[in-house]
Amino acid sequence: MIKIGLDMMGGDFAPVEAVKGVAAFFAEHNKDIQLVLIGDEEKIKEQLTLHQLPAQGYTIVHASQVIEMHEHPTKALKEKQQSSIAIGFKLLASGETDAFISAGNTGAMMVGALFSIGAIEGILRPTIGAYMPRENGTIGLLLDVGLNADCKPENLNQFAILGSLYATHILKIDNPRVGLVNLGEEEGKGNLLAQATYPVLKENNLIQFVGNIEGRDILMDKADIMVCDGFTGNVVLKLAESIFDITQRRNIKDEHFDRFNFEAQGGVPVLGVAKPVIIGHGISHATAFKNMIVIASRMIEADLISKIRESFAVQD
Amino acid sequence: MIKIGLDMMGGDFAPVEAVKGVAAFFAEHNKDIQLVLIGDEEKIKEQLTLHQLPAQGYTIVHASQVIEMHEHPTKALKEKQQSSIAIGFKLLASGETDAFISAGNTGAMMVGALFSIGAIEGILRPTIGAYMPRENGTIGLLLDVGLNADCKPENLNQFAILGSLYATHILKIDNPRVGLVNLGEEEGKGNLLAQATYPVLKENNLIQFVGNIEGRDILMDKADIMVCDGFTGNVVLKLAESIFDITQRRNIKDEHFDRFNFEAQGGVPVLGVAKPVIIGHGISHATAFKNMIVIASRMIEADLISKIRESFAVQD
Numbered sequence A, B: 001m002i003k004i005g006l007d008m009m010g011g012d013f014a015p016v017e018a019v020k021g022v023a024a025f026f027a028e029h030n031k032d033i034q035l036v037l038i039g040d041e042e043k044i045k046e047q048l049t050l051h052q053l054p055a056q057g058y059t060i061v062h063a064s065q066v067i068e069m070h071e072h073p074t075k076a077l078k079e080k081q082q083s084s085i086a087i088g089f090k091l092l093a094s095g096e097t098d099a100f101i102s103a104g105n106t107g108a109m110m111v112g113a114l115f116s117i118g119a120i121e122g123i124l125r126p127t128i129g130a131y132m133p134r135e136n137g138t139i140g141l142l143l144d145v146g147l148n149a150d151c152k153p154e155n156l157n158q159f160a161i162l163g164s165l166y167a168t169h170i171l172k173i174d175n176p177r178v179g180l181v182n183l184g185e186e187e188g189k190g191n192l193l194a195q196a197t198y199p200v201l202k203e204n205n206l207i208q209f210v211g212n213i214e215g216r217d218i219l220m221d222k223a224d225i226m227v228c229d230g231f232t233g234n235v236v237l238k239l240a241e242s243i244f245d246i247t248q249r250r251n252i253k254d255e256h257f258d259r260f261n262f263e264a265q266g267g268v269p270v271l272g273v274a275k276p277v278i279i280g281h282g283i284s285h286a287t288a289f290k291n292m293i294v295i296a297s298r299m300i301e302a303d304l305i306s307k308i309r310e311s312f313a314v315q316d
Helices: A016-028 A041-048 A073-079 A084-094 A106-117 A153-169 A192-202 A230-249 A286-301 A304-315 B016-028 B041-048 B073-079 B084-094 B106-117 B153-169 B192-203 B230-249 B286-301 B304-315
Strands: A002-007 A033-039 A058-062 A099-102 A127-133 A139-143 A177-181 A208-213 A225-227 A268-271 A277-279 B002-007 B033-039 B058-062 B099-102 B127-133 B139-143 B177-181 B208-213 B225-227 B268-271 B277-279
Touching: A002 A016, A002 A084, A002 A286, A016 A033, A016 A041, A016 A286, A033 A041, A033 A084, A033 A286, A041 A058, A073 A106, A084 A099, A084 A106, A099 A286, A106 A268, A106 A277, A127 A153, A127 A230, A139 A153, A139 A230, A153 A177, A153 A192, A153 A225, A153 A268, A153 A304, A177 A192, A177 A230, A192 A208, A230 B230, A277 A286, A286 A304, B002 B016, B002 B084, B002 B286, B016 B033, B016 B041, B016 B286, B033 B041, B033 B084, B033 B286, B041 B058, B073 B106, B084 B099, B084 B106, B099 B286, B106 B268, B106 B277, B127 B153, B127 B230, B139 B153, B139 B230, B153 B177, B153 B192, B153 B225, B153 B268, B153 B304, B177 B192, B177 B230, B192 B208, B277 B286, B286 B304
Parallel strands: A002 A033, A002 A099, A033 A058, A099 A277, A139 A225, A177 A208, A177 A225, B002 B033, B002 B099, B033 B058, B099 B277, B139 B225, B177 B208, B177 B225
Antiparallel strands: A127 A139, A127 A268, A268 A277, B127 B139, B127 B268, B268 B277
16 A cells, blocks of 8 residues: 655644645545654644544654754754654655655755655756746746756756656656756857756757747746756746735736646655655645645656666666 | 937837837937937938937938847847947947947847947956836846856856946935845855855945845845846846736736836846947837937936946956
């Protein structure tokens, strides 16, 4: 049976929204999945009484500590061994769970993923992405958005492969197109990194490279996977998030801009680590938790990790 | 008398909108300025008959060629010596005009500014910026947005000084705040460039450094001058431009998002070159041309170039 670890203490509305998300998941999905709810047992149980959950669908693992949103990731993980994030990674590393999800301290999640689980062999730097909404209702995946501030061409090339595998097997996009975020369309444009990355992507037959994409294309349907260094990607993501905030403040009701609500999309996987790890937005509500559980279950069912292993083994 | 060169053949609606802009300028401003209208004399005269212009307010300099929007900048400038942009820079270099404005081929304008006019002594790399609209009605200046794809800390430091002088003397912002575009707020965050730039900005007493600003702050009133490498800035600018396009397509009427119409803002100066050069958006309409003439006249009246020279002389 698939076992998915879920940090019940992560996010601004813990554990209330996490429990609601778990309830919503069971209401909609009849999968043979056991959720391992990690956090303050008393608080979780108190919330569970408000919902009807299948008794065999979950277990609770008590965690007496919480890593707060603004704690230093490495320090907090080391000092708070009884935190829900630290325990979540222990369960994942030992094989007691098959995936781990948290909307808690993003830095601690990344550090945990990198150091408790580690990268798949052949992967230089795991990556984290963000979904970019397009007007036609689809999404694109921008990689990297902050895990790797400085990148080399080979890092971007690996992000392109990882993103393509995720898009193919989890997002169910056939032959996902890979675009290189750049300041111009023509080959030869760009900073040193983009100029050096273009030929590497062009020669990579594991991906479908469609060339450079500019800032104006990021929210358009030009490429399904958009690769850039984590500095640029982070600035783009936070700018896009601020657009949603502006539309909310200005009371603009629009179906498309509503999709800029990044927390509603659920979380994003840390791609390239040896087990499925999904990080949610701090302001995640029930729907986001439900969606993260769905994505985690798809990653396990599709055995994405093995597919990534195979791709990188072939590549060497 | 101040003489401002204006490329009448630049932009998608040349020379119709340029002439309209000139007419609007004279209708609103009673300045002792002579505009030097550069372009196809016949076409310009044809348009001039539709407006009432003060006869002493302009002269026409015929240019038999036009550099089209998608021509290779260096090649076109070299081969089309009789183009409005090439002639515009000749007049500026020889002192026959005091400023030059064009909404034509951006690359050719940059190349012309760098090679016909050149950098002010002490300036390593001139820069071009873009205005970022804020909800409170003010604007911020993002530098660089594409002239310098790869930067060193000293480049960003110089952009900060140039932007501060422009904001103080032309935009009339007292003690403009400088922010470093980064992926986190705390000192020490960032890619190698941002990490190395932070202390340089902090120690620079020619500017008022307010620390790191994130992507979410770019459209907020956190800093008046926002410095980054031209790669990141270009992606940000084009993403912001696309937001305006999306609001237009979706028929969203909002006073704030209307200000994302970058062409309405007029042009931006190339800061750090030895004479005032202003580059407009390709889709510039009359208001943009009028605004560019106003900005050019302010740059001359405030003698911004001398103020920049003095700052960089002091710094050495």
